[in-house]
Amino acid sequence: MVSTNSKNNKYVATKDIPNDGIVSKQVKGMSVTKVNTFKEPPDARSGGGTFRKGELKGIIRINPKRCVGCDTCTKVCPSNAIAGELGVTHRIELDRCINCGQCLINCPFGAIEQMSFVDEVLSKLNDKNKTVVAIIAPAVRVALAEEFGYPPGTLTVNRMYRALKEAGFKIYDNNFAADQTILEEGTELIARIAYWLFGLKELEIEVWGTKAKFNLEHFEHKPLPQFTSCCPAWIRYVELYYPRLIPHLSSCKSPQQMAGATAKTYGALKVWNVKPENVYTVGIMPCTAKIFEASRPEMCNAWKWLKENGHIPENTPKFPDVDAVLTTRDLAELFRRLKINPVMGDDEEVRRPQEDFEYYSGGATIFGTSGGVMEAAIRTAYCVLAGKEPESWDFVEVRGYTKGVVKATIPIPLSSEFRKLTGADVFDLKVCVVNGIKNHIDAVVEDAIAGRSEFHFIEVMCCPGGCVNGGGQPVNPMGTSWIDPILPLPLKA
């Protein structure tokens, strides 16, 4: 049955993947464009330019043999990192590049390639001593099915978990880490507001029945507005182009890095009961910048903490919090090589989490779309500040969809405790969501640096639409990838 599609679909190898009887849901002609990959070159971590030693350089490259110089990549690049005039073979200036991968998914000629770690992950899956943990980002679950001939937006959660377990992974849903992020980043936001707007030096918040005390003195160096720090391309953009904004960035790691550090400490010691040094964490991300983020040299806090607390020997060689990152496309490639079908069965409406790290909230899963981090933070901050649940969990006014910049004011009725502290009945939370940094970010950032910004919290996603349109996602035929096949003759720069 699948064979009717196989002509159009370059990927589904009919005889390899078992037929599950729900082929009717596959859409004829729905095939994604192949993105070429390459292995890590030996000198990729040598540093230099705007890269520190150990950081992966050149995660994305343009294949000069296939580039026709059409300038599509130049138009979508948020950091002007692409050199080359119209009609001339283009080249990425790595020192300016933020690894977002927008050029890659928009290239109509499939000329842009990505560094891939599929082989490395496969070898670790075969190693019986290793506990290989899959950290699955929210946006992967709405796009993975596209690689197997299904339309965009097809949910694969239960089915993907099953396929990952069959491949030998333990699950640490990145959505659980997104919930951790909201707790940390939301508390940080409330602390900044308490210090800067209400002039408090100390704050007491009731969390799960116990009082938590916060000393606010060190927020002197953390001004408002607070910017989100979940997007690694945005972080590198700030470090390269707006270093003066750094105090405004939330100090929270991205969910992927929180997941890696938690998996190797709490996960290894209290949940799975395995040796922490044998835990191998794999980020499965819709993103190419995450590959870079995992290689940042300071991201080895689990190793440091485990050593300081005597859980691993003093002489253990340094290991990162996240060992490898696969993009959504890479995960599909891994499943294809293992002959596993992650879109088998049709039981997505009912959730029965089996392990700790499979539990996630609705706020966490919308991290993958523009405005999602903001909405999740508002849902929790509302409950903390108001002392009750909001009438509706949908804060539609902050959703980015396809708008470039969204501004909103959320009135939060304060609980009696906060009323006493602040002397106000209602707090107007002013928020801004930047959906795609190209053309949209500069005014917002310059206002914040100059101290003119009216906002308290600003979410920034590098890719238009959010992570669902990230540089690691399947290249969809509704994009520009259909242009190359319809040309009668090959184009060449």
Next chain:
Amino acid sequence: MSEKKMYVEKPASVIISRRTFLKIVGIGIAALAIGTYKLTDIIAQRNKYIKIRQAGQYKDDQIVRNQIAPASHLNRMIPKFYREFGEQPLSEITEELLHTHYEPRIKTFPLEV
């Protein structure tokens, strides 16, 4: 009085007159230009699949909201994590493991966008 000038078609243009030729070329160029313009429009607005994926994300929100939790602090594994390990948000241990710092990439002056 000067002689009135007259324009006479040369014999070579009997099949397609000069004017007809110009008309054909003109219409052709106009069609090509509008077509290319439309094409760049289509390329610039190709966000249909983004919207569908976003809808998938909000659908997951609806499913999870009723069956597990609508907001992060209501996820019951989160208090478990803090009770057994993290103590509380912004505690010493979560500051060490879940927080980080950032450095300017270029010490002298930032790159111009």
